[in-house]
Amino acid sequence: MKTRLSHLQFNVNAANLRFYHDLFAFLGWQILDQFAGSVIVGPGDHFSIWFYSPAEDVKNHYNGPGLNHLAIGTESVADVDATVAFLRERGITGLFETPRHNPEWMTEENDYYQIIFTSPDNILFEVVYEGPLNT
Amino acid sequence: MKTAGIHLQINVDAANFGFYRDLFTFLGWQILNDDEYVLGVGSGEDGAISVWFAKTTNTAANDYDGPGMNHLAVHAQSQADVDQTVDYLRQHGVECLFETPRHRPDFSSEGSTYYQVMFASPDNLLFEVVYMGPKQD
Numbered sequence: 001m002k003t004r005l006s007h008l009q010f011n012v013n014a015a016n017l018r019f020y021h022d023l024f025a026f027l028g029w030q031i032l033d034q035f036a037g038s039v040i041v042g043p044g045d046h047f048s049i050w051f052y053s054p055a056e057d058v059k060n061h062y063n064g065p066g067l068n069h070l071a072i073g074t075e076s077v078a079d080v081d082a083t084v085a086f087l088r089e090r091g092i093t094g095l096f097e098t099p100r101h102n103p104e105w106m107t108e109e110n111d112y113y114q115i116i117f118t119s120p121d122n123i124l125f126e127v128v129y130e131g132p133l134n135t
Numbered sequence: 136m137k138t139a140g141i142h143l144q145i146n147v148d149a150a151n152f153g154f155y156r157d158l159f160t161f162l163g164w165q166i167l168n169d170d171e172y173v174l175g176v177g178s179g180e181d182g183a184i185s186v187w188f189a190k191t192t193n194t195a196a197n198d199y200d201g202p203g204m205n206h207l208a209v210h211a212q213s214q215a216d217v218d219q220t221v222d223y224l225r226q227h228g229v230e231c232l233f234e235t236p237r238h239r240p241d242f243s244s245e246g247s248t249y250y251q252v253m254f255a256s257p258d259n260l261l262f263e264v265v266y267m268g269p270k271q272d
């Protein structure tokens with residue numbers, strides 16, 4: 001059998017749909033569909049993320065069983081820095097001492113430059129450049 | 136901006152690594168890493184997407200209907216692949232949820248079908264295997 005990742009569904013609060021719309025548009029993804037309580041985005045291949053509302057009124061923790069984080073790769077360090085600026089304009093700051101070059105995941109040739117943050121629904125995201133140093 | 140690759144970290148009980156290893160091997164994915172802390176899998180078709188199952192000892196009672204990831208869906212190339220997945224799950228004692236396997240007219244367009252099975256892993260994470268394309272009955 002041959003399969004691939006198709007899509008992810010995230011449950012979010014309707015009031016936050018605009019955040020995901022704007023974030024993924026900023027990251028260069030396509031807005032594939034929008035209808036009442038939903039935004040569907042994709043990077044331009046077969047994969048998509050469906051943001052659906054409403055979410056049940058419970059408190060989930062990203063360190064518990066389930067998704068810890070979703071990471072989006074960029075083509076440059078500058079793209080990560082631009083994301084940092086985008087987030088700061090919305091009052092969102094980096095977690096875990098990011099943005100930073102994370103030596104845990106770097107090699108002699110390759111960089112790992114990341115920003116980690118939570119969305120208004122406390123969903124953990126990462127935007128990361130993985131590639132040759134000094135880009 | 137143009138993005139380049141996606142990965143997911145999913146926290147699970149390490150005692151369940153075998154479930155995910157066997158499931159994703161059955162689904163035709165490659166094992167990218169396999170040690171006591173992390174099981175990494177990738178579909179191979181698009182090496183830019185990978186899923187990393189990481190050991191957690193946190194036992195928070197997360198609810199997939201709450202804020203966060205509701206489910207992860209894997210695309211199959213045929214209805215038969217979905218049916219084979221159903222057989223695989225039954226052989227492993229995994230219950231199919233939400234009246235699946237079934238066609239979903241509400242997610243289908245003209246000339247196409249959306250044929251899915253949904254199930255929960257031992258960590259109560261929701262997964263879907265779905266065929267989207269011309270109906271093959």
